[in-house]
Amino acid sequence: MRTMIWAAAMASALVVSPALAAEDQDKGDAEAGKELVMQGKPDEDVQPCQACHGEDGAGQAASNFPRLAGQDVKYMVKQMEDFASEDRANYPTMKGIAEGLSEEEKWDVARYYHEQEVDTEEADADSSVIETGERIAERGVPEEDVPACTSCHGPEGKGVPPVFPQIAGQHAGYIQKQLQDWEGGSRENDPADMMTEIAPKLSEEEMEAVGAYFNNVDAE
Numbered sequence: 167m168r169t170m171i172w173a174a175a176m177a178s179a180l181v182v183s184p185a186l187a188a189e190d191q192d193k194g195d196a197e198a199g200k201e202l203v204m205q206g207k208p209d210e211d212v213q214p215c216q217a218c219h220g221e222d223g224a225g226q227a228a229s230n231f232p233r234l235a236g237q238d239v240k241y242m243v244k245q246m247e248d249f250a251s252e253d254r255a256n257y258p259t260m261k262g263i264a265e266g267l268s269e270e271e272k273w274d275v276a277r278y279y280h281e282q283e284v285d286t287e288e289a290d291a292d293s294s295v296i297e298t299g300e301r302i303a304e305r306g307v308p309e310e311d312v313p314a315c316t317s318c319h320g321p322e323g324k325g326v327p328p329v330f331p332q333i334a335g336q337h338a339g340y341i342q343k344q345l346q347d348w349e350g351g352s353r354e355n356d357p358a359d360m361m362t363e364i365a366p367k368l369s370e371e372e373m374e375a376v377g378a379y380f381n382n383v384d385a386e
């Protein structure tokens with residue numbers, strides 16, 4: 167319970183001012199973003215995003231390429247900035263790509279992917295595994311002091327932008343990898359160490375279960 171109150175307090179402290187938020191709502195040009203997604207920037211060594219994330223933003227489960235469709239625009243811009251600054255050093259290829267994009271281009275590609283709609287690609291997992299995942303998502307692991315994932319990521323993991331990303335519909339293997347990367351320290355970009363504190367308290371089985379559960383929840 168204590169953690170949940172703390173999470174809510176952190177969330178309100180981190181939310182940008184209403185004036186700034188309103189300005190962000192119009193930032194980014196999806197059409198310019200689409201061109202970058204399809205063609206990249208050959209002169210700057212920026213590969214076309216669609217090669218990995220797909221034209222529709224579905225990503226690729228087998229390669230741990232994350233789904234981007236529907237994700238919050240500002241959240242995705244932050245991730246690209248974090249790759250460039252190495253706060254998120256868990257995939258060097260994205261560092262090169264993020265460095266090759268101007269700030270405006272980051273908003274353009276993020277706006278494009280935010281606007282895509284794509285069906286969830288279901289993960290193949292036993293119903294008992296999904297049930298364990300659902301329990302962790304909704305109630306946490308009280309004996310390990312792990313708060314419910316939904317207390318920050320919103321009901322069914324649909325996200326509370328711009329700080330808390332949507333994880334509904336995200337690929338199970340990618341979710342599991344992020345938790346492992348926070349535990350191992352190659353991803354250090356979470357505000358107030360929220361995920362850094364949680365990830366090491368989960369067992370491998372729990373990471374797998376919660377990943378499978380969120381994977382099979384429909385994204386927005």
Ligand code: HEC
Nearest residue numbers: 213214215217218230231232242245256257259260263275
């Ligand atoms: C060679 C494959 C590849 C290409 C090309 C690529 N990405 Fe990525 N991207 C990835 C992978 C893999 C990750 C996740 C890395 C990890 O954390 O394990 C990622 C992560 C991201 C994230 C963070 C997603 C999240 O949920 O945190 C964003 C945003 C992103 N990429 C945007 C882009 C954009 C925009 C482009 C094109 C300009 C692009 N990517 C090109 C492979 C790629």
Ligand code: HEC
Nearest residue numbers: 173313314315318329330331341344355356357360361376
């Ligand atoms: C105290 C609040 C809080 C709780 C509880 C929480 N998260 Fe998070 N989570 C965050 C924040 C904040 C981020 C964004 C970090 C960043 O900016 O890169 C995040 C990011 C993530 C991401 C990365 C998403 C992406 O696309 O890059 C995953 C996966 C994730 N959380 C899974 C979980 C799971 C599973 C649980 C429950 C076991 C959980 N989280 C509980 C705050 C929380």
